[in-house]
Amino acid sequence: QKEVEQNSGPLSVPEGAIASLNCTYSDRGSQSFFWYRQYSGKSPELIMSIYSNGDKEDGRFTAQLNKASQYVSLLIRDSQPSDSATYLCAFYAGGTSYGKLTFGQGTILTVHP
Amino acid sequence: DTGVSQNPRHKITKRGQNVTFRCDPISEHNRLYWYRQTLGQGPEFLTYFQNEAQLEKSRLLSDRFSAERPKGSFSTLEIQRTEQGDSAMYLCASSPPGLSPLHFGNGTRLTVT
Numbered sequence: 001q002k003e004v005e006q007n008s009g010p011l012s013v014p015e016g017a018i019a020s021l022n023c024t025y026s027d028r029g030s031q032s033f034f035w036y037r038q039y040s041g042k043s044p045e046l047i048m049s050i051y052s053n054g055d056k057e058d059g060r061f062t063a064q065l066n067k068a069s070q071y072v073s074l075l076i077r078d079s080q081p082s083d084s085a086t087y088l089c090a091f092y093a094g095g096t097s098y099g100k101l102t103f104g105q106g107t108i109l110t111v112h113p
Numbered sequence: 114d115t116g117v118s119q120n121p122r123h124k125i126t127k128r129g130q131n132v133t134f135r136c137d138p139i140s141e142h143n144r145l146y147w148y149r150q151t152l153g154q155g156p157e158f159l160t161y162f163q164n165e166a167q168l169e170k171s172r173l174l175s176d177r178f179s180a181e182r183p184k185g186s187f188s189t190l191e192i193q194r195t196e197q198g199d200s201a202m203y204l205c206a207s208s209p210p211g212l213s214p215l216h217f218g219n220g221t222r223l224t225v226t
Binding site for chain 1: 144146148153154155156157158161163168169204212213214215216217218219220
């Protein structure tokens with residue numbers, strides 16, 4: 001079983017729609033979850049952090065964490081063409097790998113006008 | 114806060130040559146990470162340091178790869194006897210203590226011919 005899996009892409013949504021990105025992880029000891037955005041040819045940049053179950057909102061972005069079901073999601077409201085990028089989920093593993101941040105393979109999002 | 118700095122930005126080398134990359138983290142960050150990323154994949158963990166101590170190294174990492182962080186400041190990643198499969202973007206990131214998000218540099222793109 002992979003440590004982390006993101007919903008397969010690419011995901012294409014029209015401008016103004018809601019984009020929904022999902023990530024599941026296998027380690028129940030995982031803590032501190034992050035969503036990064038990566039534009040083509042650039043390095044990842046942090047857009048959201050979430051540490052406890054529930055929702056966290058920041059502008060047009062909402063992160064949702066459900067530790068019992070081992071998934072974390074990212075909703076982007078009022079999607080804009082500038083949101084077109086690869087979205088990476090990441091988390092800190094528990095146990096002996098404390099301190100190691102593991103990334104998913106990424107989901108490519110395209111927002112078309 | 115000048116951000117994470119990586120040098121060089123690009124490196125082209127011939128198979129069998131050794132290469133060394135440098136990373137200067139954000140000054141107040143005590144953790145430093147190295148990742149490798151290939152097209153269409155998420156960043157793959159290589160190793161990380163807390164101050165000058167190398168705390169974890171990927172089991173997938175060949176012994177041709179070595180990293181150092183003398184005095185807990187900048188870090189170097191050396192690849193010996195490069196192979197074409199080493200062609201990738203090498204990302205450095207730093208973070209403060211705890212389960213904090215990582216801040217990435219612009220990366221070093223390695224091409225092995």
